Amino acid sequence: MRIDKLLANMGYGSRKDVKLLLKQGAVRIDDQPVKDAKRHVDTDSETVTVLGEPVEYRPFVYLMMNKPAGVISATEDKVESTVIELIDPAYAHYELFPVGRLDKDTTGLLLITNDGAFNHALMSPRKHVDKVYIAEVDGEIAVEDIRMFAEGVALEDGYTTKPARLEVLSQTGQKSVVRLTLSEGKYHQVKRMIAAVGKHVEQLERVQIGPLELDESLQPGEYRELTEAEVEQFLS
Numbered sequence: 570m571r572i573d574k575l576l577a578n579m580g581y582g583s584r585k586d587v588k589l590l591l592k593q594g595a596v597r598i599d600d601q602p603v604k605d606a607k608r609h610v611d612t613d614s615e616t617v618t619v620l621g622e623p624v625e626y627r628p629f630v631y632l633m634m635n636k637p638a639g640v641i642s643a644t645e646d647k648v649e650s651t652v653i654e655l656i657d658p659a660y661a662h663y664e665l666f667p668v669g670r671l672d673k674d675t676t677g678l679l680l681i682t683n684d685g686a687f688n689h690a691l692m693s694p695r696k697h698v699d700k701v702y703i704a705e706v707d708g709e710i711a712v713e714d715i716r717m718f719a720e721g722v723a724l725e726d727g728y729t730t731k732p733a734r735l736e737v738l739s740q741t742g743q744k745s746v747v748r749l750t751l752s753e754g755k756y757h758q759v760k761r762m763i764a765a766v767g768k769h770v771e772q773l774e775r776v777q778i779g780p781l782e783l784d785e786s787l788q789p790g791e792y793r794e795l796t797e798a799e800v801e802q803f804l805s
């Protein structure tokens with residue numbers, strides 16, 4: 570990759586800014602000053618520094634966020650606050666986007682990346698990545714509801730869902746806490762499935778995507794980078 574493109578990608582300013590850095594002699598490759606913006610860099614074997622600081626090149630970023638309620642899963646919006654606004658501006662040049670969507674009032678595990686292949690691996694219906702939710706429900710879950718979810722529920726628009734696992738975690742009077750495992754991600758799917766059996770979701774949290782569980786040390790609004798192993802399990 571050209572040195573000017575690499576540095577611009579890594580957040581050292583526009584190509585013009587980078588050209589200036591090069592001209593000033595601030596950039597070195599393997600400790601040799603480089604002034605030619607067209608110089609190609611082999612990021613595997615060569616070390617780039619800017620003003621003596623090593624540039625750690627990486628094209629992709631993968632974040633796990635504990636999404637808080639009240640923000641939307643979008644990159645920008647004229648009215649609402651977005652999950653991307655919660656991320657440190659130091660990441661801005663990566664042009665991150667959320668992998669799928671959680672409703673504004675839904676909390677929990679949201680992945681954020683700039684890697685289209687990673688997004689596809691998680692979102693493609695053919696990949697069947699399970700998503701696990703904990704829902705607080707107004708209403709008593711019947712054995713019949715569990716059976717219906719296991720077979721597929723007809724939603725109000727006529728769509729019949731794929732089989733889903735519904736487990737009751739607790740039941741107190743008219744309130745239930747359930748764990749629901751889905752292999753698809755239709756619009757408002759959990760709320761619409763629960764509505765299809767005559768109950769109402771009062772709170773919804775996503776706690777797992779495939780094998781990846783929400784990191785319990787993350788407070789709402791906090792995020793951390795995924796480890797290499799966590800990323801690889803979706804890409805391999």
Ligand code: URA
Binds near residue numbers: 672758760
């Ligand atoms: N299902 C919903 O109804 N809402 C979400 O945010 C996610 C799944």
